[in-house]
Amino acid sequence: MTTTTTASSMFSAYASFAGSMMLVRSMANQLIPDPIRSYLYSKLNYLFTPLSSNLTMIIDELSGAARNQVYDAAEVYLKTIAISPSTERLRVRKTSRQKSITIAMHKDEQLSDTFHNVKLTWRFKSTEATNGGSGGGRSNKKSAEKRHFELSFHKKHKDKVIDSYLPHVLARADAIKEEQKVVKLYSRSLCSYDDDMTMISSWGSANMEHPSTFETMALDPEMKKMIMEDLERFVRRREFYKKAGKAWKRGYLLYGPPGTGKSSLIAAMANYLKYDVYDLELASIYSNHELRRVLLSTTNRSILVIEDIDCTVDLKNRKLKDKDYSHLGPNKLTLSGLLNFIDGLWSSCGDERIIVFTTNHKDRLDPALLRAGRMDVHIHLSYCTTSGFRILASNYLGIDGGGNNPHPLCGEIEGLIESAEVTPAEVAEELMKSDDADGALQGLVSFLKRKKAESNKTEDESEGSTEKAKRQKTDEGEETE
Ligand SMILES: Nc1ncnc2c1ncn2[C@@H]1O[C@H](COP(=O)(O)OP(=O)(O)OP(=O)(O)O)[C@@H](O)[C@H]1O
Numbered sequence: 001m002t003t004t005t006t007a008s009s010m011f012s013a014y015a016s017f018a019g020s021m022m023l024v025r026s027m028a029n030q031l032i033p034d035p036i037r038s039y040l041y042s043k044l045n046y047l048f049t050p051l052s053s054n055l056t057m058i059i060d061e062l063s064g065a066a067r068n069q070v071y072d073a074a075e076v077y078l079k080t081i082a083i084s085p086s087t088e089r090l091r092v093r094k095t096s097r098q099k100s101i102t103i104a105m106h107k108d109e110q111l112s113d114t115f116h117n118v119k120l121t122w123r124f125k126s127t128e129a130t131n132g133g134s135g136g137g138r139s140n141k142k143s144a145e146k147r148h149f150e151l152s153f154h155k156k157h158k159d160k161v162i163d164s165y166l167p168h169v170l171a172r173a174d175a176i177k178e179e180q181k182v183v184k185l186y187s188r189s190l191c192s193y194d195d196d197m198t199m200i201s202s203w204g205s206a207n208m209e210h211p212s213t214f215e216t217m218a219l220d221p222e223m224k225k226m227i228m229e230d231l232e233r234f235v236r237r238r239e240f241y242k243k244a245g246k247a248w249k250r251g252y253l254l255y256g257p258p259g260t261g262k263s264s265l266i267a268a269m270a271n272y273l274k275y276d277v278y279d280l281e282l283a284s285i286y287s288n289h290e291l292r293r294v295l296l297s298t299t300n301r302s303i304l305v306i307e308d309i310d311c312t313v314d315l316k317n318r319k320l321k322d323k324d325y326s327h328l329g330p331n332k333l334t335l336s337g338l339l340n341f342i343d344g345l346w347s348s349c350g351d352e353r354i355i356v357f358t359t360n361h362k363d364r365l366d367p368a369l370l371r372a373g374r375m376d377v378h379i380h381l382s383y384c385t386t387s388g389f390r391i392l393a394s395n396y397l398g399i400d401g402g403g404n405n406p407h408p409l410c411g412e413i414e415g416l417i418e419s420a421e422v423t424p425a426e427v428a429e430e431l432m433k434s435d436d437a438d439g440a441l442q443g444l445v446s447f448l449k450r451k452k453a454e455s456n457k458t459e460d461e462s463e464g465s466t467e468k469a470k471r472q473k474t475d476e477g478e479e480t481e
């Protein structure tokens with residue numbers, strides 16, 4: 001009897017408890033607004049789930065208005081991680097400018113990584129914020145999308161992840177970006193205009209497709225080595241320049257006859273360092289104000305090129321209003337004045353800048369430009385030599401000019417080439433005339449003989465030209481610093 005009473009009273013107590021819970025619940029449903037309710041539920045839920053041993057880091061795409069570098073690095077880095085067996089969806093993309101397909105994580109997918117025996121899980125999250133503006137236009141929607149990565153790992157590895165893993169991700173991403181970097185060519189002639197014909201920026205750009213590299217350059221091996229080492233040293237010396245209080249920049253003067261590879265060398269330097277190239281045509285600049293604007297809009301890690309300085313620069317008749325030039329006197333902007341101007345601008349706001357001048361006539365240059373310390377390295381590009389020919393023969397015909405088993409015509413060509421005064425451009429043109437090596441080399445032999453005969457004839461006609469050739473010989477070779 002007593003047991004029945006207890007059971008029934010317990011039952012009725014439970015019924016009334018359940019009833020009141022339902023009442024509370026329905027009252028809560030009516031009285032508490034939706035967002036607060038779901039917040040409370042999630043908090044309650046959290047209280048009753050067992051404590052996790054994992055730590056999750058949230059890596060938002062934006063940090064205020066700026067981009068979060070860790071997010072950007074993670075995006076690049078994760079593309080290199082092998083897809084885990086649990087991955088079911090991936091995003092695949094390619095734009096017309098990209099060389100290969102890129103694969104990225106899809107929303108809510110995860111990838112696993114291991115670093116020094118620490119297991120890490122990356123998850124990509126994308127949420128569309130509901131308060132995405134009233135207009136509901138495309139741009140509003142886009143800005144309302146919030147993306148982030150979640151990085152989870154065991155709590156005990158927290159310090160390791162912060163001190164080693166994340167720096168590793170940042171460094172890897174930098175290296176990958178550097179590898180994939182497409183060198184750009186900026187030129188004023190590539191400028192684009194908007195509808196009312198105002199220039200969109202000071203420079204127009206295109207991918208620099210120039211295939212020239214140090215391997216393909218027909219240069220004296222010593223000179224090639226010197227240039228490459230000089231560039232490497234320059235790039236390495238951030239601290240040195242800072243300590244010495246010098247602007248981190250280096251000037252090269254390339255001189256020599258047309259077709260000896262001055263422009264090709266600039267492309268090779270840019271491809272080697274992965275620096276963008278700014279081709280500054282001074283003739284296209286009409287005011288000093290514009291010059292300043294154009295120079296200020298160049299970026300770091302770039303090469304500023306002024307070609308043919310002996311002929312394109314007729315700066316003397318410019319209208320000079322700018323006070324920067326007042327010390328030069330009225331109507332007198334010299335090349336060295338321009339250089340001082342660039343120096344001043346760059347020491348205040350530029351890093352890792354290279355400036356290259358080219359000329360066919362070093363003797364016509366303003367002596368101020370040749371003064372010690374003005375241009376750091378002078379490089380003389382001259383007529384094709386034996387070693388130059390060997391490189392070109394290997395580039396164009398795939399034959400080894402200097403190896404153990406040279407082509408029968410190579411000996412004859414090498415005998416002729418040093419005395420014939422032909423440029424690498426002329427040799428290259430001859431080598432391209434025929435698909436088969438025999439024909440091309442035969443063509444080159446006749447060309448060299450013709451050239452030699454011509455130069456002998458002119459030598460006979462004028463005594464002065466031998467003098468000139470001698471001068472040329474003593475001029476050869478590069479002078480550093
Ligand atoms: N040293 C070289 N090594 C390899 N190729 C060369 C070399 N010099 C010239 N060439 C070939 O000749 C072409 C013309 O050379 P480039 O435009 O570099 O000469 P340049 O010295 O700049 O002439 P210019 O004084 O007329 O501007 C190049 O596209 C390249 O194919």
Ligand SMILES: [Mg+2]
Pocket residue numbers: 262263264307
């Ligand atoms: Mg050139």
